[in-house]
Amino acid sequence: MAEHRDFYEILGVPRSASQDEIQRAYRKLARTYHPDVNSDPAAEDRFKEASEAYDVLSDPHTRRRYDAFGPDFRQVPEGVDPETWRRSRVGAGAGQARGAGGGGFGSGLGSDLGGIDIEDLLGGIFGGRAAPGWGPIPGADQEAELELTVEEAYRGGHRPITLEGGGGRRSFDVKIPAGVTEGQRIRLTGQGGRGSDGAPNGDLYFVVRITPDPRYRVDGRDLYVDLPLTPWEAALGTSVAVPTPGGEAKVKVPPGTSSGKRLRLRNRGLPHPRGRHGHLYAEVRIVVPGKLTDAERQLFEQLAAVSAFDPRSR
Numbered sequence: 001m002a003e004h005r006d007f008y009e010i011l012g013v014p015r016s017a018s019q020d021e022i023q024r025a026y027r028k029l030a031r032t033y034h035p036d037v038n039s040d041p042a043a044e045d046r047f048k049e050a051s052e053a054y055d056v057l058s059d060p061h062t063r064r065r066y067d068a069f070g071p072d073f074r075q076v077p078e079g080v081d082p083e084t085w086r087r088s089r090v091g092a093g094a095g096q097a098r099g100a101g102g103g104g105f106g107s108g109l110g111s112d113l114g115g116i117d118i119e120d121l122l123g124g125i126f127g128g129r130a131a132p133g134w135g136p137i138p139g140a141d142q143e144a145e146l147e148l149t150v151e152e153a154y155r156g157g158h159r160p161i162t163l164e165g166g167g168g169r170r171s172f173d174v175k176i177p178a179g180v181t182e183g184q185r186i187r188l189t190g191q192g193g194r195g196s197d198g199a200p201n202g203d204l205y206f207v208v209r210i211t212p213d214p215r216y217r218v219d220g221r222d223l224y225v226d227l228p229l230t231p232w233e234a235a236l237g238t239s240v241a242v243p244t245p246g247g248e249a250k251v252k253v254p255p256g257t258s259s260g261k262r263l264r265l266r267n268r269g270l271p272h273p274r275g276r277h278g279h280l281y282a283e284v285r286i287v288v289p290g291k292l293t294d295a296e297r298q299l300f301e302q303l304a305a306v307s308a309f310d311p312r313s314r
Contacts, residue, residue, distance in 0.1 A: 004071035007053035026054035036212035055183045077138045139193035139202035146206035150213045154245035179271035184208045221270040221278025228287045242282050244268045259286045
């Protein structure tokens with residue numbers, strides 16, 4: 001089992017950190033290590049590590065369990081006293097319990113969720129057997145990553161997923177709500193670890209990861225796209241088509257628009273079923289011709305001769 005790194009240490013926050021501090025720390029790490037902006041092979045691992053830590057600590061319930069049980073929090077049935085659990089670990093031996101944080105369900109998953117050992121996926125927290133004196137024990141909750149494109153996250157729908165390994169195969173029809181966001185968990189009730197002695201099974205959670213997209217940058221429910229403009233379009237104003245996950249939309253460019261300006265298309269980001277939809281922001285990039293024709297050069301020279309505009313004096 002790989003050594004567990006403390007989730008607070010990963011995010012660089014104290015254990016007393018507020019939810020806002022945890023969110024700010026994660027966003028800072030995501031902007032640094034997201035594979036879309038950092039090509040270092042180690043950056044993807046750091047990003048996944050930070051995403052797992054944020055997924056746990058941003059949820060008050062899972063954060064309380066993590067604070068109480070540490071890296072074992074996914075293995076411990078609901079309602080167990082932390083001190084009782086610690087004593088049972090000493091008595092039964094820590095090597096018996098396996099969970100999604102170590103060499104069990106959540107480790108080594110590819111984007112297609114293949115290659116998972118079905119025994120690790122669906123096994124009980126004590127290998128399907130209750131620890132001595134415990135009686136019936138509910139099955140452990142389990143997790144895996146579910147990678148989605150921006151369009152899939154926007155539309156939602158159904159995704160058939162097959163898990164193979166250990167001589168068995170199980171298929172799931174995962175319903176994806178429209179507007180799911182990075183780190184959101186989709187629950188399949190009763191599809192996690194087996195309960196012992198008639199106790200209920202745990203739940204299976206698919207944690208959403210939105211794959212990098214060449215067109216969109218994702219921040220929560222907001223989306224960002226580049227909007228290339230010619231110098232005359234930016235100076236005179238225009239109306240330009242921009243891509244959105246819901247289809248092409250028109251954005252109005254005011255006269256005198258400079259590079260870096262963000263033009264907002266309201267509610268064109270990821271939808272929210274019970275709240276505010278995200279917005280789409282078109283970020284202006286002014287692009288000049290790489291090679292001028294004689295006529296273009298003459299016009300630019302005329303503009304340079306008559307214009308008093310000096311961007312460096314602003």
